[in-house]
Amino acid sequence: MVAGNDIIARLSRLDSCALSDAMDKLGLPPALSGMPPRTVPGRITGRVMTVRLAEGPPPPGTAPRHLCSAAIEAAAAGDILLIQHIPGLDAGGWGGILSRAARARGLAGIITDGAARDIDEAREIAFPVFAAATTARTARGRLHEAEAGGPVTLGRVTARPGDYALADGSGVVLIAAADIARVLEAAEMIAAREAAMARDVEAGKPVSQVMGADYEHMLHR
Amino acid sequence: MVAGNDIIARLSRLDSCALSDAMDKLGLPPALSGMPPRTVPGRITGRVMTVRLAEGPPPPGTAPRHLCSAAIEAAAAGDILLIQHIPGLDAGGWGGILSRAARARGLAGIITDGAARDIDEAREIAFPVFAAATTARTARGRLHEAEAGGPVTLGRVTARPGDYALADGSGVVLIAAADIARVLEAAEMIAAREAAMARDVEAGKPVSQVMGADYEHMLHR
Amino acid sequence: MVAGNDIIARLSRLDSCALSDAMDKLGLPPALSGMPPRTVPGRITGRVMTVRLAEGPPPPGTAPRHLCSAAIEAAAAGDILLIQHIPGLDAGGWGGILSRAARARGLAGIITDGAARDIDEAREIAFPVFAAATTARTARGRLHEAEAGGPVTLGRVTARPGDYALADGSGVVLIAAADIARVLEAAEMIAAREAAMARDVEAGKPVSQVMGADYEHMLHR
Numbered sequence: 001m002v003a004g005n006d007i008i009a010r011l012s013r014l015d016s017c018a019l020s021d022a023m024d025k026l027g028l029p030p031a032l033s034g035m036p037p038r039t040v041p042g043r044i045t046g047r048v049m050t051v052r053l054a055e056g057p058p059p060p061g062t063a064p065r066h067l068c069s070a071a072i073e074a075a076a077a078g079d080i081l082l083i084q085h086i087p088g089l090d091a092g093g094w095g096g097i098l099s100r101a102a103r104a105r106g107l108a109g110i111i112t113d114g115a116a117r118d119i120d121e122a123r124e125i126a127f128p129v130f131a132a133a134t135t136a137r138t139a140r141g142r143l144h145e146a147e148a149g150g151p152v153t154l155g156r157v158t159a160r161p162g163d164y165a166l167a168d169g170s171g172v173v174l175i176a177a178a179d180i181a182r183v184l185e186a187a188e189m190i191a192a193r194e195a196a197m198a199r200d201v202e203a204g205k206p207v208s209q210v211m212g213a214d215y216e217h218m219l220h221r
Numbered sequence: 222m223v224a225g226n227d228i229i230a231r232l233s234r235l236d237s238c239a240l241s242d243a244m245d246k247l248g249l250p251p252a253l254s255g256m257p258p259r260t261v262p263g264r265i266t267g268r269v270m271t272v273r274l275a276e277g278p279p280p281p282g283t284a285p286r287h288l289c290s291a292a293i294e295a296a297a298a299g300d301i302l303l304i305q306h307i308p309g310l311d312a313g314g315w316g317g318i319l320s321r322a323a324r325a326r327g328l329a330g331i332i333t334d335g336a337a338r339d340i341d342e343a344r345e346i347a348f349p350v351f352a353a354a355t356t357a358r359t360a361r362g363r364l365h366e367a368e369a370g371g372p373v374t375l376g377r378v379t380a381r382p383g384d385y386a387l388a389d390g391s392g393v394v395l396i397a398a399a400d401i402a403r404v405l406e407a408a409e410m411i412a413a414r415e416a417a418m419a420r421d422v423e424a425g426k427p428v429s430q431v432m433g434a435d436y437e438h439m440l441h442r
Numbered sequence: 443m444v445a446g447n448d449i450i451a452r453l454s455r456l457d458s459c460a461l462s463d464a465m466d467k468l469g470l471p472p473a474l475s476g477m478p479p480r481t482v483p484g485r486i487t488g489r490v491m492t493v494r495l496a497e498g499p500p501p502p503g504t505a506p507r508h509l510c511s512a513a514i515e516a517a518a519a520g521d522i523l524l525i526q527h528i529p530g531l532d533a534g535g536w537g538g539i540l541s542r543a544a545r546a547r548g549l550a551g552i553i554t555d556g557a558a559r560d561i562d563e564a565r566e567i568a569f570p571v572f573a574a575a576t577t578a579r580t581a582r583g584r585l586h587e588a589e590a591g592g593p594v595t596l597g598r599v600t601a602r603p604g605d606y607a608l609a610d611g612s613g614v615v616l617i618a619a620a621d622i623a624r625v626l627e628a629a630e631m632i633a634a635r636e637a638a639m640a641r642d643v644e645a646g647k648p649v650s651q652v653m654g655a656d657y658e659h660m661l662h663r
Contacts, residue, residue: 016578017537017559024580031578033532033557043562066432073429090254092391095238097418101428115254117238119390120264136237136252136392138245169561170534171578197539207543208515211508287653294650311475313612316459318639322649336475338459340611341485357458357473357613359466 007180008078011045011166014187018194019166019173022186028179031171032155035111035130039123043168044109044130048082049075049161050152051145053093053114055086058144067145068098074149077106080165082174084152085114085132091142092117092135099127111167113154130167228401229299232266232387235408239415240387240394243407249400252392253376256332256351260344264389265330265351269303270296270382271373272366274314274335276307279365288366289319295370298327301386303395305373306335306353312363313338313356320348332388334375351388449622450520453487453608456629460636461608461615464628470621473613474597477553477572481565485610486551486572490524491517491603492594493587495535495556497528500586509587510540516591519548522607524616526594527556527574533584534559534577541569553609555596572609 011019020031051071058064071081081102085093094110096118102110109128110116116131117138151160157174159165164175175183200210232240241252272292279285292302302323306314315331317339323331330349331337337352338359372381378395380386385396396404421431453461462473493513500506513523523544527535536552538560544552551570552558558573559580593602599616601607606617617625642652 015560015562017534017580020578021580021582024582030580033575033577033579036576041562041565064433065429069429069432073427092238097415097422097432098428100419101422101431104423104425117391118236120236120262123262123390133254134257134391135254136241136389136394137254138238138242138251140242140245168578169565170559170576173578194539198542201539201543202546204546206515207540208507208511210543211511211539212506285654286650290650290653294648313459318636318643318653319649321640322643322652325644325646338612339457341457341483344483344611354475355478355612356475357462357610357615358475359459359463359472361463361466 007164007184008046010184010188011164014166014191015043016166016168016171016173018187018191019175019183020171021190022183023173025186026179026182028183029157031173032157033171035113035132035167035172037128037169038116038119038131038134039129040126041169042128043166044080044128045166046078046080046108048159048163048165049079050082050149050159052084052147052150052152053086053143054146055089055143057141067139067143068094071148072098072101072105072107075105075107078108080108081110082152082154082159082165083110083112084154085112086143087113087132089114089143090135091115091137091139093139093143094129094131096121099125099129103127109167111165111172130172228385228405229267231405231409232385235387235412236264237387237389237392237394239408239412240396240404241392242411243404244394246407247400247403249404250378252394253378254392256334256353256388256393258349258390259337259340259352259355260350261347262390263349264387265301265349266387267299267301267329269380269384269386270300271303271370271380273305273368273371273373274307274364275367276310276364278362288360288364289315292369293319293322293326293328296326296328299329301329302331303373303375303380303386304331304333305375306333307364308334308353310335310364311356312336312358312360314360314364315350315352317342320346320350324348330388332386332393351393449606449626450488452626452630453606456608456633457485458608458610458613458615460629460633461617461625462613463632464625465615467628468621468624470625471599473615474599475613477555477574477609477614479570479611480558480561480573480576481571482568483611484570485608486522486570487608488520488522488550490601490605490607491521492524492591492601494526494589494592494594495528495585496588497531497585499583509581509585510536513590514540514543514547514549517547517549520550522550523552524594524596524601524607525552525554526596527554528585529555529574531556531585532577533557533579533581535581535585536571536573538563541567541571545569551609553607553614572614
């Protein structure tokens with residue numbers, strides 16, 4: 001059992017590639033692609049809070065509440081909001097006031113497999129948005145919140161509140177809380193070996209020698 | 222009736238999301254997606270001049286004229302050139318000399334649903350190009366100008382010279398001249414309410430309360 | 443016959459659009475699209491070294507060697523590595539240690555029709571990566587090197603070691619060594635005429651006059 005703060009500190013020293021490799025090595029789902037940073041470059045990492053969106057207006061009788069607002073309030077400082085959208089649907093599952101509210105609560109950023117809007121506004125306040133697409137269209141009448149705080153599935157990987165995420169310029173990794181200790185351990189081993197290899201390569205050692213059999217097999221050990 | 226300069230001044234204080242919401246509220250076509258800024262970030266707004274391109278070389282007997290050149294000359298300072306291309310066709314409907322000529326005439330930028338070229342050159346002279354794709358391939362033999370100054374259709378929205386456009390990092394909005402007064406009025410109302418909500422959220426008011434029933438219903442009033 | 447260094451010097455004063463036009467004029471394949479700069483903006487040009495990747499793990503009995511490592515060592519300073527990947531396959535045909543090794547050997551950059559990873563790391567060391575996609579997933583078990591130093595085909599254009607490439611924000615041009623002299627000559631003529639036209643346009647001459655019949659027909663002379 002590893003303490004939450006310690007996990008975040010360790011995760012934030014890794015990147016999506018080392019984590020994807022660790023997930024591969026452990027037989028877990030590797031990184032997801034196609035959700036690049038849309039506002040600021042760099043890496044975000046944190047525990048996840050979740051929102052699942054569904055197509056169309058909310059069912060009759062639903063109390064009016066703006067999508068993602070309850071999840072922002074349920075999240076803790078440092079958390080990442082993970083939003084299951086409808087990939088390809090041209091409507092913003094995230095917007096400018098939400099970015100401001102999320103930043104005010106100290107959230108690390110959001111990740112969604114759909115479209116986000118108010119991109120320039122989020123860039124101005126330096127709030128990280130990793131999204132499959134951008135749009136100016138509102139969610140109103142096009143999308144509603146099906147559930148906050150339940151399981152979400154992005155690209156065939158399911159995550160729940162309390163799981164972990166890291167996103168950077170290469171990809172997005174979702175790690176179940178139950179797996180975090182062994183994923184961290186494997187990723188740190190991989191990152192340490194790659195750092196040593198990077199030093200060797202930069203010192204002029206031939207890359208074919210540095211990235212030989214050891215490297216090729218290191219995920220199978 | 223609103224004077225042209227006043228319209229541009231008012232439009233330039235809005236963004237694509239507020240305008241898209243206003244269009245939704247009035248039953249008009251909302252913003253278009255998939256034409257991101259390719260050269261410089263930021264927002265452009267202006268009256269539109271139009272060009273419609275067609276596939277293949279010009280019909281025999283056509284006087285040789287470079288596509289978009291007549292439209293640049295027909296445009297006024299501050300106008301946006303709106304270019305209907307053939308989405309998916311790999312040939313530049315816009316290029317470097319056109320960017321220089323458009324900047325020399327004071328055009329605000331161009332928007333196209335197809336490919337533009339000389340992207341680095343346009344970035345160097347800070348000329349805004351919103352385009353569905355980028356290419357190095359010339360239009361010669363692949364595209365010709367079917368009409369300048371007539372109606373154009375981008376993503377199922379038709380616009381004519383004298384209509385208005387705004388493009389930013391979230392999307393592109395095309396507004397018919399006949400609708401501009403009521404769209405501005407609706408968008409300014411929306412933007413004012415969102416600015417108040419942004420202030421509330423940044424002051425620490427719970428976002429679920431700020432974005433409650435009022436917000437959800439504000440497009441239906 | 444033109445000396446190699448002179449070719450690179452002349453190429454580096456051109457861009458992908460002038461070269462694409464020259465290729466068109468000579469009946470050669472024009473520029474390729476869809477491989478934008480993923481790490482740093484700007485133009486790369488050089489002779490090419492090649493790698494061809496294939497799907498799946500290496501065949502049994504293959505000596506373990508990391509993909510692209512032999513090609514980096516076979517390349518000369520200033521070369522561009524041209525990597526034929528499997529377009530659409532979500533696995534990195536290029537990564538961070540390779541970027542470091544390539545930079546250490548003075549390579550100009552890489553171009554691939556598939557996915558590259560460790561994008562933030564390559565950006566930090568300012569190594570140019572032109573790639574169709576980005577990913578965090580390793581090649582291990584998903585891709586192997588079929589051949590280094592042989593012919594590669596990207597977007598229906600085949601290139602071999604010793605051929606030439608230029609990539610910039612508009613596109614990627616591959617030029618066979620046997621064609622380089624006449625392509626350079628044609629592209630320099632085009633670039634000189636376009637530079638004169640740019641000067642005319644910036645001096646206020648009407649663009650329809652500058653880009654008249656001469657421009658339209660200049661690729662047919």
